[in-house]
Amino acid sequence: EAGVTQFPSHSVIEKGQTVTLRCDPISGHDNLYWYRRVMGKEIKFLLHFVKESKQDESGMPNNRFLAERTGGTYSTLKVQPAELEDSGVYFCASSQDLGYEQYFGPGTRLTVT
Amino acid sequence: DAKTTQPTSMDCAEGRAANLPCNHSTISGNEYVYWYRQIHSQGPQYIIHGLKNNETNEMASLIITEDRKSSTLILPHATLRDTAVYYCIVRVGNSGAGSYQLTFGKGTKLSVIP
Numbered sequence A: 001e002a003g004v005t006q007f008p009s010h011s012v013i014e015k016g017q018t019v020t021l022r023c024d025p026i027s028g029h030d031n032l033y034w035y036r037r038v039m040g041k042e043i044k045f046l047l048h049f050v051k052e053s054k055q056d057e058s059g060m061p062n063n064r065f066l067a068e069r070t071g072g073t074y075s076t077l078k079v080q081p082a083e084l085e086d087s088g089v090y091f092c093a094s095s096q097d098l099g100y101e102q103y104f105g106p107g108t109r110l111t112v113t
Numbered sequence B: 001d002a003k004t005t006q007p008t009s010m011d012c013a014e015g016r017a018a019n020l021p022c023n024h025s026t027i028s029g030n031e032y033v034y035w036y037r038q039i040h041s042q043g044p045q046y047i048i049h050g051l052k053n054n055e056t057n058e059m060a061s062l063i064i065t066e067d068r069k070s071s072t073l074i075l076p077h078a079t080l081r082d083t084a085v086y087y088c089i090v091r092v093g094n095s096g097a098g099s100y101q102l103t104f105g106k107g108t109k110l111s112v113i114p
Helices: none
Strands: A005-007 A010-013 A019-024 A031-038 A044-050 A053-056 A065-068 A075-079 A088-095 A108-112 B009-013 B018-023 B031-038 B045-050 B061-064 B070-075 B084-092 B108-113
Touching (some): A005 A088, A010 A019, A019 A088, A019 A108, B009 B018, B018 B031, B018 B084, B018 B108, B045 B061, B070 B084
Parallel strands (some): B009 B108
Antiparallel strands (some): A019 A075, A031 A088, A044 A053, A088 A108, B031 B084, B061 B070, B084 B108
16 A cells, blocks of 8 residues: 655745645545644644545645645645745645544655745 | 653663653543654654553554553664654544644654664
8 A cells, every 4th residue: 555645855946936745645545634844843733634625724824825635635735935934844644534643754845945 | 732741862772672751641531642753854654542551563562651641652672773753642533523633742862772
């Protein structure tokens, strides 16, 4: 069974540009989560999808971040426009059901210059 | 979610048991104890979780005190590949109430020494 996959593994963009990160959850997992770790900080929750609906987006830092999960399969996280403080590692996780253990992908390392 | 307290770092000799403690004195009755680890530059990896009974799987054992205010993760025979940051997290289960996000603290950096 394939695990959670994320693309790209690394992205380098300039301040003001747009970047879109993609996450493919484990097949059959309705729950999808985004987290991130910015430099020197702890891993922080961003949002949680149940199928295509946003269950909890309390961790989204501002309106420059837009997450979508059309069709309830893969998800994208768009940052527009990117700022220097957005640099970090963005993780995606999925779980089979609410409250079940979450399985993480390898992360996307975003560098904004 | 309840706050957890873990030692900043620990060392363990290769082949010996690694015992990682966690305090969660304000845990609620419907909150589970989860353990994850992050090996350098990889995504967090689920290890084990429990509510009040001790649990064991192929990776580790979880011992939860009777009052549920603390727990210990045990890696029975630590290897060099177990060197990682270990996170103890308390979170609601599948009761349908509360947030399902994982709240990561600073964790314990475990170094397995040859």
